[in-house]
Amino acid sequence: MKLRKNMKLGLSFIFLLLTLTSCLSLINLTKKNNTLEENTLSLSPTTGDDFYEFNNDRFSAYDLSPYEQVWLGLINGRGVQYDDDWYNITVSPGEERLVVFLSFFHGDGDIDIDVYDSNGFFVASSTSITDNEYIDIVVSLAGIYSLRVYFGNAGNEYDLMWDDMSPSLFDDSYEENDGPGNATNLTPSKNMWLSSVNGLGIQGDEDWYTINILPGEERLKVVCLFSNSLGNINLDILDSAFNPIYNSWTLEDGEFVNTILPSPGIYYIRVYYGDGGNVYDLIWDSLPLIGGEDDPYEQNNLVNDAYWLGQDEQTYLSDLRGMAVQGDDDWYAIEVTPGFLNLEVELNFSR
Structure with a gap:
């Protein structure tokens, strides 16, 4: 779940945030969102909307054509659905299969998505009453x-x-990665979405990936995003001897892994099941087990030791020094710019 509070602020000040022990903002991205237990810190303009405004109709649409395979949050922050938001994209000749991922928490308000052609004619839509919407059409x-x-x-x-x-x-x-002998090495792509590595995955057969876990970083997180209605996908974690360590087999959109591995070394991520050609995105991370099960932002257990995030607006913790671990109180300090009256903080985790 997520609770967003807009706070009226009259001047610039240092805001000390106690994550997890406070109730500023919680989002559950366990199966259906696009982050791995990541915290987002962002400030919205005084209009209360996002940085893609004004894009309230087709004629003022924000052009996302240069940002194929890039999540909106990595361009200019996440969108905010206060009104209609329009975006333009360009489908290349020979690449007429269009895939769109829209990720959000339904409990904060339902969001739908439509596709229109260049003449303004309706093409397709996704209008579920759950988290997230997906479009996969030709x-x-x-x-x-x-x-x-x-x-x-x-x-x-x-x-x-x-x-x-x-x-x-x-x-x-990533083919041919149909077995462990041909597994795609994702070790250099830690904390990177598959879509930004070499494009989305397609589950037309088993897909195997290999990762190397360093000593002291045995806490593994994996998120695999897809639309279950277009074909179910399962996720397994196996050790170097192909022994199963962990699995995620649900009937929901996406699968999520959060586990402590028995030792460092080579592990395999197996993406499989329906073989229906369903597209998916995937990201992985391993966390250092500092002080038992803590993170690289320690020691930030007290207000006077708050970790400084003032220069890292609109940046996930995972993009800084890796994801955080709530093994104790974690404090962070931020700075709010004068004239920016809406403070938005996201805390994403698996419940």
């Missing part, structure tokens, strides 16, 4: 399309990512 022509993010107008935050690919492409660029 459009008739290459060219400019518009994405409309709309519905509840509750000020709910969201993230969005799009990709186009060949309609005849039944598998991804």
Whole structure:
């Protein structure tokens, strides 16, 4: 769950945030969002909306064409659905399969998404009443399309990512990784979404990935995002001898791993099950076990020892020094800029 509080602030000051022991902001991204137990710190403009405004109609749409396979949060922060938000994308010739991920927490307000062609004609939509929306279609022509993010107008935050690919492409660029002997090495891509490494994964058959866990970093987190309605996907973690260590087998959108591994070394991530050509995104991280099970932001157990995040606005902790671990009180300090009256803090974790 997430609780967002907008705080009216009259001047610049240092705000000391006690995560987990306070109730500023909680989001559950366990199965259906796009982060790995990550905290987002962001400030919105005084309008209360996001940094893509004003994009309230098709003619003022924000152009995401240069940002294929990039999550919105990594461009200019997450979107905020106070009103209709429009984005333009460009589908390339020969890549008419259009995939769109819209990630949000439904409990903060429902959000839907539509696709329109360059003439303003409706093409497709995703309008569920759960977390997240997904679109996976083949459009008739290459060219400019518009994405409309709309519905509840509750000020709910969201993230969005799009990709186009060949309609005849039944598998991804990580092939042939159908078994442990051909596993794709994701060790250099720690804390990176698969979409930003070499494109989205496609679960047309078993996909194997290998990672190297360093001594002292045996806490493993993995998130695999996909639409279950388009084909279920399971997730296994295996050791170097192919012994199963952990699995995530749900009937929900996405799978999530959060486990302490028995030792450092080589491990395998196995993505498999439906073999229906469903697209997915994946990210992994390992955390140092400092002081038992703590994080690289220690020692920040007291207000006077708060970790300084003042220069890291709109940045996930995982993009700084890795994800945090709530083994004790964790304090962080931020600075609010004059004139920015809405403070938004996200704390994402697996309940």
